[in-house]
Amino acid sequence: MNRPVRVRFAPSPTGPLHIGGVRTALYNYLFARHNGGKMILRIEDTDSQRFVPGAEDYIIESLKWCGIEIDEGVGVGGPHAPYRQSERREIYLKYALQLVDAGWAYYAFDTPEELDAIRKEYEAEGKTFAYNFEVRGKLATSLALSADEVRTRIDRGDQWVIRFKMPENETVEMHDLIRGDVAVNTSTLDDKVLYKSADALPTYHLANIVDDRLMEVSHVIRGEEWLPSLPLHYLLYRAFGWTDVQPEFAHLPLLLKPTGGGKLSKRDGDKMGFPVFPLYWVSPTTGETAHGYREDGYFPEAFINMLALLGWNPGTEQEIFSMQELIDAFSLDRVSKSGARFQPDKAKWFNAQYMHRKSDAELAALYQPVLREHGIDVSDEIAGRVAGIMKERATFIGDFWDLTSFFFVAPTEYDEKQTKKYWKGQNPAILAELREVLAGIDDFSLENTERIVHAWIEEKGYGMGQVMNTLRLALVGAGKGPGMYDVTSFIGREECLRRIDALIANVKPLE
RNA sequence: GGCCCAUUCGUCUAUCGGCUAGGACGCAAGAUUUUCAUUCUUGAAAGAGGAGUUCGAUUCUCCUAUGGGCUACCA
Numbered sequence: 001m002n003r004p005v006r007v008r009f010a011p012s013p014t015g016p017l018h019i020g021g022v023r024t025a026l027y028n029y030l031f032a033r034h035n036g037g038k039m040i041l042r043i044e045d046t047d048s049q050r051f052v053p054g055a056e057d058y059i060i061e062s063l064k065w066c067g068i069e070i071d072e073g074v075g076v077g078g079p080h081a082p083y084r085q086s087e088r089r090e091i092y093l094k095y096a097l098q099l100v101d102a103g104w105a106y107y108a109f110d111t112p113e114e115l116d117a118i119r120k121e122y123e124a125e126g127k128t129f130a131y132n133f134e135v136r137g138k139l140a141t142s143l144a145l146s147a148d149e150v151r152t153r154i155d156r157g158d159q160w161v162i163r164f165k166m167p168e169n170e171t172v173e174m175h176d177l178i179r180g181d182v183a184v185n186t187s188t189l190d191d192k193v194l195y196k197s198a199d200a201l202p203t204y205h206l207a208n209i210v211d212d213r214l215m216e217v218s219h220v221i222r223g224e225e226w227l228p229s230l231p232l233h234y235l236l237y238r239a240f241g242w243t244d245v246q247p248e249f250a251h252l253p254l255l256l257k258p259t260g261g262g263k264l265s266k267r268d269g270d271k272m273g274f275p276v277f278p279l280y281w282v283s284p285t286t287g288e289t290a291h292g293y294r295e296d297g298y299f300p301e302a303f304i305n306m307l308a309l310l311g312w313n314p315g316t317e318q319e320i321f322s323m324q325e326l327i328d329a330f331s332l333d334r335v336s337k338s339g340a341r342f343q344p345d346k347a348k349w350f351n352a353q354y355m356h357r358k359s360d361a362e363l364a365a366l367y368q369p370v371l372r373e374h375g376i377d378v379s380d381e382i383a384g385r386v387a388g389i390m391k392e393r394a395t396f397i398g399d400f401w402d403l404t405s406f407f408f409v410a411p412t413e414y415d416e417k418q419t420k421k422y423w424k425g426q427n428p429a430i431l432a433e434l435r436e437v438l439a440g441i442d443d444f445s446l447e448n449t450e451r452i453v454h455a456w457i458e459e460k461g462y463g464m465g466q467v468m469n470t471l472r473l474a475l476v477g478a479g480k481g482p483g484m485y486d487v488t489s490f491i492g493r494e495e496c497l498r499r500i501d502a503l504i505a506n507v508k509p510l511e
Numbered sequence: 512g513g514c515c516c517a518u519u520c521g522u523c524u525a526u527c528g529g530c531u532a533g534g535a536c537g538c539a540a541g542a543u544u545u546u547c548a549u550u551c552u553u554g555a556a557a558g559a560g561g562a563g564u565u566c567g568a569u570u571c572u573c574c575u576a577u578g579g580g581c582u583a584c585c586a
Contacts, residue, residue: 012586047585112584128512130582161584179516188514189582196584204586228515228581253517254579261578309535313524317534336524338517339579346523346536356549393548403548418546468545480547 005037006218008073009063010208012044013055016281016290017062019342020223020255020264023307027252028221029068030308030330040215041073043084044208046201053284056084062278065300067323072215080215085207092202095210095240096162096195100142104239105194107142107160109153114140130190133168159198163191164205164232164239172231177219177250177332184231192232205229209236212247221250221332224339225263250332253311254339264342266290274344278303297396298347302354306347310340320353352395363387366397374401376408385490389482403481407490410499411477414507418469418479423503424510427470430462434471435500438493446489474503 009025011017017025032039041063043056060075072078082088099105108131110118115131122129129135136143141163142150154160170186194206202210212220230249237246255264258272269276269290279292293303305321313336314321314329321329355363364384371383390403414423437456441449457467468484475487475496488496 010586014586044586050585108584110584115584126512128582130513159584163584176516182515184515193584198584201584203584208586223580224516225580225586230515251516256579258522263579310523315525317525319535340524341522343522343536349536352549390548392550463545465545472546476546478546482546482548484545 003218004216005032005035006040006216007032007037007221008040008042008212008215008217009068010042010044010211010222011059012047012050013052013059014047014050015052015055015266015283016277016279017055017059018264018266018276019278019293019307022062022066022068022278023255023310024221024223024252025063025068026066026304026307027312027330027332027335030327031219031221031332032071033327034330037218038071039069040078040080040217041070041075041083042211042215043074043086044204045084045086046204046207048086048199048201058279058281065278065294066304067300083215085211086201088207088211089200089202091214092195092206092210093200096202096206099164099194099239100162102239103165105162105164106136107150107154108136108163108191108193109140109145109158109160111159131163132166132190133187136163136165136191159196161193161197162195164194164236166191166232167235172234174230174234175249176227176230177248178253178335179227179251179337182227182230186231186235189231192229205232205236209233209240209242213237213240213242213245216245217247219250220247221252224251224254227251250335253336255310256339256341258342258344263339272344274347276342293347297398298351299354299358302351303347305354306350310342311336320350320357348395355391355394355396358391360384360388360391363391363397367400370397370401371408374405374408378408389486389490393482406476406481407487410495410502411475413477414473414503415478418473418477419507420510421479422466422470422473423507427466428504428509430467431470431474431500432504433460434467435497435504438488438496438500441493444489444493446485449488450485471500474500 007028009028011021011025029039031037041060043059045051045056056074063070070076072080073083096105100107119129131139138144143165145153166189167186172184172186174182174184176182192205193203195202201207211217230251233249234246237243256262257264257268258274264276266276275291275293275296277290277292278294280295281290281292282288294300301322304323304326305319308321308326308330309319312330312334315334318325361380361384364380364387367383367387368380371378386404386407387400390400394400394403434453434456437453438449441452457464469479471484472479472481475484475491481487491499
């Protein structure tokens, strides 16, 4: 069927969106853009019990940070507004009733307590209770009760639900874009609740089908946890007479825990030392906090790149992809079928790759706030110069200060290992000599200083490593950092001399 | 328990019947280097098991095992 591609990301605002959800959104987005279609954001807040304030804003902000653009939906509007299911409640009752009239659904008056009791009874006998063709004629349903009785109960305000009347012993043949053909016998399925009078809201199944139809969704791309309810959804389309406009389905493999069993959950995050959420989150109810990729210093492009490759691959050996490249390369038939374990290490690697590719100017903008935090006030040009020198050795912007503080601040203490190794023997004397050599250089540029110092080292027959590492101890205070002339040319002659003097004056050489 | 989905190096994955099974992360070694990194090179590392189809199975089919999901008036 060829029709305009329209996909939706339909999260439930029950908490922060975790990275599995972000990936689902991403694949929807890539698919939409690749096919010139539209991306819809629908909020599925049909569970009044689990609603969490702030979750919706979190979702919208997360998508924005990731660069996943919404064409239609909550926050942007569109021709099928409203896109928040709680604001569409009157729509669903009509469709639920239509199903009852057509004989595809029925009223059920059992209370949750009654159902619990029945389940317990079954369990006690070692059986599993299923609300299906075997029991619906014996329970308090409109199939068992007289029409008058049903009317009476509804009129007097008894609570009721509408359940789907799952056909008996029929094979539903389905097609999934990722998994191929799937068939299920309806006798193994139960009569799912479609609508509940208690809060006048539909359940996921009804709301989903009705909205996808009304919003003209062409492809449903969602997590694998929905595969078991696909038969019900097929049947719902049939019951409504919408099979000719039924969307195609693609069920994505799940994101699994890095170690151990199970799907990646909200709990895995902080404990295991990596974020499972795109943004920092504070629970409005419990006050619990969770790390986010954004606040932990990941670039959104790196985060997206990493996520895109978790369950999809281009079939080539390219692994660094811009969003546009992902859009161009993406296709559902290269999505893998099995669950993918999330790898924190790879996320870091991706971030480092993006760090190396960032321009000095971009990094300067990110680095400036950090510098200011440490009381350093320099031009963007200077910040960019330092970033350019150090970006190869950093994974996060947060690494920068540790990596570069010596450019701006003289060492106040000296690394023990470096001191032990180099602040002894002839080295202090050589450093004093080097001080005079440096003092005599007028053009302190990187090239000139290097030329003069190297010539001097050669003339004297000193060991390159001895001299340079001793100088490093004086200027950096530790055995780390970029080439020494990057440092000398940056801090300038006078500062070099001051730092050398400070080391000589303050640290007693070993033997 | 029932139903459904899956199963290639530790991990993410390539392979659409011909494989000396490729790449990446991580790991190890080496090279480069004034240090730390980066970078480069090299290395160890995989087809869950059993049947069948076939001249030939990692690739197709079935069984078993294992992993996962679902089994709510949650999504």
